[in-house]
Amino acid sequence: MVTTTELFLLTFALLIHTTFFSSSVSAVGVNYGTLGNNLPSPKKVAELLQSTLINKIKIYDTNPEILQAFSNTGIDLIVAVENSRVSNISSDTSAADQWLSTRLLPFIPATSVVAIAVGNEYLTTSDEGFSPDPDVLIRAMRNLHSVLLARGLDRKIKVTTPHSMAVLSSSFPPSSATFAPNLADTISAILQFLVDTRSRFMINAYPYFAYRDNPETVNLQYALLGNSSTTVKDPKGYVYTNMLDAQMDAVRSAINSLGFGNRSTVKITVSESGWPSKGDVGDIAATKENAKVYNSRLIQRAQSNKGTPMRPRDNIEIFVFSLFNENKKKGGETERNFGMFNGDGSKVYEVDLRCDFCGGTTTTSFGFGEKDQRNGGGGGGARAGPSVWCVAKPHAAEEVLQEVVDFCCGAGGVDCRETYSESGDCFEPNKLLAHASYAMNSYYQMHGRNYWNCDFKGTGLVTFTDPSYGACRYPQQ
Numbered sequence: 001m002v003t004t005t006e007l008f009l010l011t012f013a014l015l016i017h018t019t020f021f022s023s024s025v026s027a028v029g030v031n032y033g034t035l036g037n038n039l040p041s042p043k044k045v046a047e048l049l050q051s052t053l054i055n056k057i058k059i060y061d062t063n064p065e066i067l068q069a070f071s072n073t074g075i076d077l078i079v080a081v082e083n084s085r086v087s088n089i090s091s092d093t094s095a096a097d098q099w100l101s102t103r104l105l106p107f108i109p110a111t112s113v114v115a116i117a118v119g120n121e122y123l124t125t126s127d128e129g130f131s132p133d134p135d136v137l138i139r140a141m142r143n144l145h146s147v148l149l150a151r152g153l154d155r156k157i158k159v160t161t162p163h164s165m166a167v168l169s170s171s172f173p174p175s176s177a178t179f180a181p182n183l184a185d186t187i188s189a190i191l192q193f194l195v196d197t198r199s200r201f202m203i204n205a206y207p208y209f210a211y212r213d214n215p216e217t218v219n220l221q222y223a224l225l226g227n228s229s230t231t232v233k234d235p236k237g238y239v240y241t242n243m244l245d246a247q248m249d250a251v252r253s254a255i256n257s258l259g260f261g262n263r264s265t266v267k268i269t270v271s272e273s274g275w276p277s278k279g280d281v282g283d284i285a286a287t288k289e290n291a292k293v294y295n296s297r298l299i300q301r302a303q304s305n306k307g308t309p310m311r312p313r314d315n316i317e318i319f320v321f322s323l324f325n326e327n328k329k330k331g332g333e334t335e336r337n338f339g340m341f342n343g344d345g346s347k348v349y350e351v352d353l354r355c356d357f358c359g360g361t362t363t364t365s366f367g368f369g370e371k372d373q374r375n376g377g378g379g380g381g382a383r384a385g386p387s388v389w390c391v392a393k394p395h396a397a398e399e400v401l402q403e404v405v406d407f408c409c410g411a412g413g414v415d416c417r418e419t420y421s422e423s424g425d426c427f428e429p430n431k432l433l434a435h436a437s438y439a440m441n442s443y444y445q446m447h448g449r450n451y452w453n454c455d456f457k458g459t460g461l462v463t464f465t466d467p468s469y470g471a472c473r474y475p476q477q
Contacts, residue, residue: 028053028054028055028056028299028302028303028318028320028353029054029055029056029057029058029078029302029317029318029319029320030054030056030057030058030319030320030321030322030323031057031058031059031060031271031272031274031319031320031321031322031323032045032057032058032059032066032322032323032324033059033060033322033323033324033326033329034059034060034063034066034324034326035326035327035328035329035330036324036325036326036327036328036329036343037327037328037343038327038342038343038344039324039326039343040343040344040345041065041069042063042065042066042068042069042070043065043069045069045323046066046069046070046073046075049073049075050073050074050075052353052354053299053303053353053354054075054353055074055075055076056075056076056077056078056114056317056319057070057075057076057077057078057323058077058078058080058117058271058319059077059078059079059080060080060082060120061079061080061082062079062080062103062104064103064106064107067079067104067107067111067113068107068111070111070112071107071110071111072110072111073112074112074449075112076112076113076114076448076450077111077112077113077114078113078114078115078116078117078319079103079104079113079115079116079117080116080117080118080119080120081099081116081117081118081119081140081144082119082120083119083120083122083125083127083130083132084130085099086118086119086122086136086137086140087133087136087140089118089140089143089144090135090136090137090139090140090143092143093143093146093147095143096140096143096144096146096147097147097150099144100144100147100148100151104116104157105151108153108157109156109448112448113156113157114156114157114158114448114450115157115158115159115160115199115200116144116157116158116159116160117160117161117162117202117271118137118140118141118144118159118160118161119137119140119161119162120161120162121162121163121164121166121204122137122161123137123163123167123183123186124163124164124166124167134183134185134186135186137161137186137190138186138189138190138193141159141160141161141190141193142193144159145159145193145197154197155452156447156448156450158197158198158199158200159193159197159199160194160199160200160201160202160269161190161202162202162203162204162271162272163201163202163203163204164203164204165203165204165205165206165247165251166180167179167180167183167187167254168180168250168251168254169181171246171247171250172246172250173234173235173236174234174238174240174246174247174249174250174252174253174310175234175235175236175238175249175253175310176235176253177249177250177251177253177254177257178253178254178257179254179257179258184258187254187258188258188259188260191255191258191260191266192260194266195260195266198452200266200267200268200269200317201251201255201266201267201268201269202268202269202271203247203248203251203268203269203270203271204270204271204272204273204321205244205247205248205251205270205272205273206272206273206274206275207222207223207224207225207242207243207244207247207273207275207294208223208274208275208276208285208286208294210223210243211223211243211285212279212283212285212286215284215285218243220285220290222240222241222242222243223242223243223285223294224242224275224290224293224294224297225242225243225244225293225294225297225298225301226241226242226293226297227241227242232246234249234309238309238310239309240309244270244273244298244301245308245309248268248270248308248316249308249309249310249311251268252268252308252310252311253310267314267315267316267317268314268316268317269316269317269318269319270316270317270318270319271319272319272321272322273298273318273319273320273321274291274294274295274298274320274321274322274338275290275291275293275294275295275338276291276334276335276337276338277290277291277292277325277337277338277339277348277349278333278334278337279332279333279334279337280332280333280334283334286334286337288348288349289349291348291349292349292350292351295320295340295351296351296352298318298320299320299351299352299353301318302317302318302320320340321338322338322339322340323339323340323341324339324340324341324342324343325337325338325339325341325342325343325348326338326339327343387464387466387476388449388462388463388464388476389441389444389445389462389463389464389465389466389467389474389476390437390440390441390443390444390445390449390453390454390460390461390462390463391437391440391441391460391461391463391467392404392433392436392437392440392456392459392460392461393458393459393460393461394433396433396436396458396459397459398432400456400457400459401432401433401436401459402432402436403457404436404439404440404456404457404459404460405432405435405436405439408439408440408442408443409439412439412443412446413443413446414439414442414443414446415442416435416438416439416442418438418472419434419435419438419439425470425471425472425473426438426472436459437467437474438472438474440454440456440459440460441467441474441475442475444460444462445475445476
């Protein structure tokens, strides 16, 4: 007869093997813009996204209707301070605290806000009546972080700012890319802030624009993320088969050029990337077919956990632009047609957002490609995103694991009775590794399943394989 200890070890061995050696899958982020008069209600959007592989959304303000709609969905939100409001928040911490108190605090923790984007392409925006001030941006970021720190929210909610590729003076070859000289000091200060607060560098990257403006010199498949036969070789030996990877490595090189390479690693998030399905007169690039191909490949890219030629082990977070066509957005026809869906919820083109490992309710409308009965959907409460757990690394130092258990089962608020009592379902095996795994996962699930909630001084490991064994059930959000 198999003992509880043997069952745990067998389950844990399978879990570790699956985590390290099978192709891991990440969920996908999407930008949710609302500049349209024909869009579905935020509540409807939240309900339907829960059964897709999208588990993060980025919005461009702090729309209270959206914040309320996404409460208790498990979907993470990145909210924004509009460019026009950055100056006010930069004035002092009291202004930042008032913004936080009125815009976010009424909705958290029920709504999982994980980051605040201060402005959008603030440093390179030239809208009429708006003049960017780099010092204002940095002060606003610092003020918001200060008030988050004072309220004990700095680990949960990070502060950053999205940039356009225009912050680079050149992007080719990728290994020689640098930031624009007039922005170098500002970007350096921002990078130091991101290092100090463990936040990500956000970049909006669009191969579409490069192809649209240079169709004779840029290979279409190279821009569409295909494994193009036309490869691009960097002088330092890196070989690129698609433009997005080259753009990401250009940003990485520019970051390194300011001294943030070896001494500290700043993670990169692609905060926007997409392809329009319709454009202005003469735009041969903006077609439904090209948009379908690019965004389908982008979603696959986001799920793959693959890095770039320069940093193959990096996990680059990606947010697709965008969820809906926005018929009231300023600019040309192109700007209004980046959405994967029309305002009535119908697909602009066929895109698969089904999640084969997500919980959720069965839905048959709105065209999101939701999980259906054949994939195990249906009854029960909706739960967003993939089923993920946090466990202890098999060779983690026992003294650190004991500290983790003490913290999780104490100040961390985890109910550890299942592992403390001999009658508990998770007491056996009476091993520190097993008890630490249970405590880590419970803490991770309680606090929003953010990657930093499964760090535990480097001893935690996120897995898509259920570590439950026998009668011991590992909770999930």
